[in-house]
Amino acid sequence: MNWRIRKYSWQLVPGTIKDIRQQVFINEQKVPPALEWDSTDEIADHYLMVLTDNTPIGVARVFSTLGDVAHIGRMAILPGFRGQGFGQQLLRHLMSETGQEFPELRLSAQEHAVPFYQASGFHLCSDAYDDAGIPHFDMRCYAPELVLARLDDHPRPMISGEDSTSWLFDDEQSLIQLMDSIVGQARQRVWLYDRFLEHDLYDRSRFRELLSGLARHHRASEVRILIHDDKPLIKRRHRLVELTRRLPSHMAIRLVNDELPLEDQPFLLADRDGVVYRHEFDGPGGFAGFAHGGRVKLLEDAFQRMWDGGRESLELRQLPL
Structure with a gap:
């Protein structure tokens, strides 16, 4: 299926972005609304992934508080589109767009999603911690452009003990x-x-x-x-x-x-x-x-x-x- 990704400021986000986050994080994962809707939304770029007929697939946001670090977060794929590679395509789009400006990308991953992010070159950089009642790990990527150039040859690129190339x-x-x-x-x-x-x-x-x-x-x-x-x-x-x-x-x-x-x-x-x-x-x-x-x-x-x-x-x- 063909898809495209649109980028918005918080002031101009369509209701679809908020609806997807409400469905996935608040309704499905039971994240308290007070934690889901935070002040970071106002300084972040927001992304909406849709099919060519505008059927929504998923969302994400990116923000920067330090000069050379971009933070990826609030990634969510609707249930009907999971397991089809859309999450990976969305993540790699974010890496491609932000990696040219920021040499370091960071994110907070739910425990079950750690292998998903490792497949795109993010490595663990913290012990487990609780966020909204869900175990999380901090992860980062120091070489997004290098990773993107060789993803086809590396199932877990730049992961210590696993990437033998x-x-x-x-x-x-x-x-x-x-x-x-x-x-x-x-x-x-x-x-x-x-x-x-x-x-x-x-x-x-x-x-x-x-x-x-x-x-x-x-x-x-x-x-x-x-x-x-x-x-x-x-x-x-x-x-x-x-x-x-x-x-x-x-x-x-x-x-x-x-x-x-x-x-x-x-x-x-x-x-x-x-x-x-x-x-x-x-x-x-x-x-x-x-x-x-x-x-x-x-x-x-x-x-x-x-x-x-x-x-x-x-x-x-x-x-x-």
């Missing part, structure tokens, strides 16, 4: 999106090896927040950073160094021992499955894997060997916070 990249933007997607799913460790901590890659607010969240919210977590040169960190204040010094029980930076065998390519490891591997220190080209346990094990052994032979930077330790 390799994601090739040759530009810094794709590298950053893939790196954040992998680090954002880590629950135990992130090990990073590079020549130095390039500011454009590693001194970004999102990257710091991801490492800080791992270190603060997971008791047994560890972040290890292994570099060749600490002079750029001393010359230009690097906020990742500050974070490491504030969380010394979970985060550490070491310098490699140049007299011992060293790896020729930089890489990042997340837990037992995630890897971002670059072909050279000075270029963005390489690949990322979300379920590459074998390669992670090989690089893990190499990293551990270099880490054991490395040393702490006295200069970084003496820098004032």
